[in-house]
Amino acid sequence: MESGSNSLPSGPDGVKRKVSYFYDPEVGNYYYGQGHPMKPHRIRMTHALLAHYGLLQHMHVLKPNPARDKDLCRFHADDYVSFLRSITPETQQEQIRQLKRFNVGEDCPVFDGLYSFCQTYAGGSVGGAVKLNHRHCDIAVNWAGGLHHAKKCEASGFCYVNDIVLAILELLKVHERVLYVDIDIHHGDGVEEAFYTTDRVMTVSFHKFGDYFPGTGDVRDIGYGKGKYYSLNVPLDDGIDDESYQSLFKPIMGKVMEVFRPGAVVLQCGADSLSGDRLGCFNLSIKGHAECVKFMRSFNVPLLLLGGGGYTIRNVARCWCYETGVALGIELEDKMPQHEYYEYFGPDYTLHVAPSNMENKNSRHLLEEIRSKLLDNLSKLQHAPSVQFQERPPDTEMMHEMMEENEVDGEQRYDQESDVEMNEAGHFSKSASGRVKTSLVGESDDKNTVDAKENEIQKDIEMKCLEKLE
Numbered sequence: 526m527e528s529g530s531n532s533l534p535s536g537p538d539g540v541k542r543k544v545s546y547f548y549d550p551e552v553g554n555y556y557y558g559q560g561h562p563m564k565p566h567r568i569r570m571t572h573a574l575l576a577h578y579g580l581l582q583h584m585h586v587l588k589p590n591p592a593r594d595k596d597l598c599r600f601h602a603d604d605y606v607s608f609l610r611s612i613t614p615e616t617q618q619e620q621i622r623q624l625k626r627f628n629v630g631e632d633c634p635v636f637d638g639l640y641s642f643c644q645t646y647a648g649g650s651v652g653g654a655v656k657l658n659h660r661h662c663d664i665a666v667n668w669a670g671g672l673h674h675a676k677k678c679e680a681s682g683f684c685y686v687n688d689i690v691l692a693i694l695e696l697l698k699v700h701e702r703v704l705y706v707d708i709d710i711h712h713g714d715g716v717e718e719a720f721y722t723t724d725r726v727m728t729v730s731f732h733k734f735g736d737y738f739p740g741t742g743d744v745r746d747i748g749y750g751k752g753k754y755y756s757l758n759v760p761l762d763d764g765i766d767d768e769s770y771q772s773l774f775k776p777i778m779g780k781v782m783e784v785f786r787p788g789a790v791v792l793q794c795g796a797d798s799l800s801g802d803r804l805g806c807f808n809l810s811i812k813g814h815a816e817c818v819k820f821m822r823s824f825n826v827p828l829l830l831l832g833g834g835g836y837t838i839r840n841v842a843r844c845w846c847y848e849t850g851v852a853l854g855i856e857l858e859d860k861m862p863q864h865e866y867y868e869y870f871g872p873d874y875t876l877h878v879a880p881s882n883m884e885n886k887n888s889r890h891l892l893e894e895i896r897s898k899l900l901d902n903l904s905k906l907q908h909a910p911s912v913q914f915q916e917r918p919p920d921t922e923m924m925h926e927m928m929e930e931n932e933v934d935g936e937q938r939y940d941q942e943s944d945v946e947m948n949e950a951g952h953f954s955k956s957a958s959g960r961v962k963t964s965l966v967g968e969s970d971d972k973n974t975v976d977a978k979e980n981e982i983q984k985d986i987e988m989k990c991l992e993k994l995e
């Protein structure tokens with residue numbers, strides 16, 4: 526069996542990394558509504574654990590600058606963003622048609638402060654990308670981000686704006702190739718769709734497949750056009766344990782790193798793949814989940830760690846706290862420190878929880894079949910595809926210091942527009958059957974105008990991307 530070891534320079538896990546951590550103290554106050562499983566409070570619980578484990582002092586703690594309309598519109602449609610900005614719980618009854626059109630109302634309810642919530646979690650992810658681009662840190666962390674289901678003009682699966690797509694677009698200003706890895710139990714459909722036709726972003730999603738939300742992520746969905754073989758899907762069944770999971774994760778990701786050679790990696794750490802999740806059905810321990818973080822960190826490539834799903838919130842906080850420790854190279858004591866949410870963690874008050882004895886429906890034979898299928902797809906990729914920038918688009922300046930004077934917010938905050946990013950995303954969308962149709966992601970009324978503009982941008986990009994790498 527392959528060990529998943531790699532030929533890239535990778536440091537020992539103990540070696541320290543510079544970590545920037547994004548957190549807005551307001552984020553825990555947003556509330557999806559009674560009975561809704563998505564609870565932003567889990568981000569605040571994670572933060573409290575980090576503080577009491579003494580991890581904050583080892584990181585650069587930053588409060589994200591809220592993403593602005595035009596930041597969100599790099600991926601999302603203007604009319605969808607205006608809708609999110611203006612809708613309120615009080616006015617939603619007058620907007621039934623719009624709610625339906627943008628899939629807002631049920632799984633994705635309207636709640637107080639919805640738009641600021643979106644601005645905050647997207648601001649953290651884009652801010653993290655900017656920090657990585659500037660080489661201010663080796664790893665950037667935004668546990669409020671990772672909302673991988675949001676589409677260009679549609680909310681989906683508790684996600685309104687896709688902070689991951691926005692962060693990847695920012696990373697693409699500096700890096701020729703960006704890798705996206707998704708270990709949430711749900712398929713990372715919004716991110717996959719956005720980059721389905723490009724070879725500059727590889728997306729790899731490990732998820733439960735078969736009669737499960739969102740229904741996409743078949744092993745046969747591999748990308749389209751220039752993006753063929755740049756989307757990878759790892760369909761899994763109920764009850765997968767640490768050993769089975771890593772028997773796929775390490776060999777596949779080792780091979781991806783070797784052949785794709787990304788300049789930056791975005792890892793969505795959705796914690797609904799943990800054992801005992803309220804909505805999930807996998808059987809991973811926190812250490813098994815965190816092994817993915819450890820493995821991706823070992824390549825010494827700029828790394829953006831994001832949150833995502835996770836509905837047994839005490840375990841979400843445990844997981845993301847432990848994974849922050851992994852990012853820093855600090856092993857945490859199992860015995861939890863006293864803190865304001867201590868009572869959530871009884872009766873054991875430990876960081877780790879044992880996985881259950883549920884059946885692992887993933888047979889060795891099936892895992893082996895998936896593994897060889899995906900390694901075979903990867904072998905069809907040419908090493909290091911041939912795109913190179915001749916000039917670098919300007920950064921988005923998003924972040925300001927939480928603990929220091931705000932030096933960024935002056936006249937320089939908003940730089941000129943760069944349209945380079947947008948045409949990387951959203952030329953094609955897959956129909957529900959998994960086939961590809963030629964249209965913008967989530968077609969809008971001004972499709973023709975957008976198409977014309979995008980064609981021009983595409984030409985422009987191709988001019989800039991002529992250089993071949995050997």
Ligand SMILES: [Zn+2]
Pocket residue numbers: 709710711795797833834835
């Ligand atoms: Zn999920």
